[in-house]
Amino acid sequence: MTDTMQRIVLASRPDGAPTLDNFRLEDTKVPTPGDGDVLVRVHYMSIDPYMRGRMDDAKSYAAPIPVDGLMEGGSVGEVTTSNDPKFKPGDFVMGPFGWATHGVAPAAQVMKIDPNVAPIQTALGVLGMPGFTGWLGLTKYGRPVEGETLVVAAATGPVGSMVGQIAKAKGLRVVGIAGGPEKCALAVDKFGFDACLDHRAHKTASELRAALKDACPNGIDVYFENVGGKVLEAVTPLMNLHGRIPICGMIAWYNEGGLGETASDAGLTGPKLWRTILVKSLSVNGFIISNHWSELPKFLGEVAPKVVGGTLAYEEDITEGLENAPQAFIDLLTGGNTGKALVKIG
Structure with missing residues (x-):
């Protein structure tokens, strides 16, 4: 085994959207x-x-990751x-090995996989943190009921596609x-959604809201929130x-830093949002999946068993090479x- 490895560290903190200069191989x-x-040799x-x-x-x-520190993540x-x-050597495992070709972790933080x-x-993905996030959030906090209507953004991602398929199996609309007609077609054709709206075709929250109203004639009972921004304003x-x-999650605001304070005055994401929560007696539950292992x-x-049996679908976007991880991450955020999103190592 070679005694050298590669890793990607945080070269500098981003000001707004990350750039390639914020990373170093x-x-x-x-x-x-x-x-x-x-000690593990990372494959993905x-x-x-x-x-x-x-x-x-x-x-x-x-x-936070310190400057010059290893970019964190599961592998x-x-x-x-x-x-x-x-x-033992030869076992396949999942653990917090970060953006690197090799990693060390305490055995207590590592899970064997078959x-x-x-x-x-x-x-x-589908059997890891993202899929678990979708399943846990929907079943524990969404409390879906047959005949209701559910809306989820990032519908073809590992969280959104899990949420949609579970809800559909429980009899919800x-x-x-x-983002884009191709992804919307994938949501309907592969993941079984009843409908999917292209947010890029609806430039404002009010335009998206009008389209949602047509797609959800009985209103919305469960909104699985993973993006924030225009979608939250349209749905509420x-x-x-x-x-x-x-x-x-609130990916639309991640590049604004901190907890997204600069977005708090935008449309229905401020006082009007809270009033809607009050008058409609909404249950709003933030959750961090690491608290639910x-x-x-x-x-x-x-x-x-549903994944193995082919009754629950999933989609993967695989980038080849550790050196291409920063660009894959930048693309993910947009x-x-x-x-x-995965990176194949070696």
Whole structure:
């Protein structure tokens, strides 16, 4: 095994949207695992919107990445050295190895995966954190009921497609929002949505709201919030009494820094939003998926058989080469991917 590796670090903090100058590819020595650690050669790494928040030096639910620090993220790969009896060389695992060709993590933070059940990269997507986020948020906080109407944006992403397919299986009318006619067609044809609206074809929140009103003639009972911005402003007035809004992300505002304070005066994202929550008795629940890992086995027990059996679809967008991860991440933040964004290493 080679004693050198590559990694991508945060070269500087972005001012607004990230650029390639905010990242740096480095050559370094492969780390030596300590007691209870495992060393892994990474095969696939995940690219996720939450990583944008880690690039800012701002208070959040997790500490920011320091300048010159390794970009964080989940990966799957093969164990090459194990100092824990639960793992052995050759095992495939998922863990927090970051943007790198190799990584070390405590065995307690690593999960063994079976390559004979599903492709190993699904542990980062449909059977990983994004799929789990969609399942947990919808079932725990969305509380879907047969005959209701659900709306979810980023409909072809790993979260949105999970939400839509579960809701459809429970007998809801499912309306997606996505960027471009190709993604909208994918939402309907592959993921089984009843309808999907192209937000790029509706330049303002009021235009999008009018289209949503036509697509949701009985109003909206569940809005799974993962984008914020124009979509939130369009959806809110159409929510029914006692509607539910699970919130797992606000990608439209991630480049504004911190908690998105500069967006708080925009249209229905300010006082009018809160008044709507009040008068319609809405249940709005933000959640951080890392607080719910105890429910992961239940998720896998319910969803994995559907993935293996082909009754739950997924889409992947795979970029080749660690050196191309920064551009893949930049593209992700502007909707340039279709499906779960992954980087294949080596």
